[in-house]
Amino acid sequence: MDDARVEIRVRDDGPYKVSGPVRLVDPDGNEIANPEPGRPIVLCRCGQSHTKPFCDAAHKASGFTSCVRAARHG
Numbered sequence: 374m375d376d377a378r379v380e381i382r383v384r385d386d387g388p389y390k391v392s393g394p395v396r397l398v399d400p401d402g403n404e405i406a407n408p409e410p411g412r413p414i415v416l417c418r419c420g421q422s423h424t425k426p427f428c429d430a431a432h433k434a435s436g437f438t439s440c441v442r443a444a445r446h447g
């Protein structure tokens with residue numbers, strides 16, 4: 374991956390993994406610190422995390438399922 378670009382990877386039955394130079398901010402514009410500095414940010418997609426906006430792996434016990442694939446064009 375090009376280090377200058379942000380990549381948001383949709384993980385099967387799990388979170389969004391955000392890699393690259395990105396700031397996560399609350400509705401007031403205040404930065405939310407990455408709990409694992411220097412590592413990708415992992416954002417909850419299932420709504421069950423107790424540490425929102427971060428994933429805490431609660432998606433596994435909740436039975437969340439979603440396997441997104443990009444639409445193919447042409």
Ligand code: FES
Nearest residue numbers: 418419428431432
């Ligand atoms: S996606 Fe992991 S806790 Fe929601």
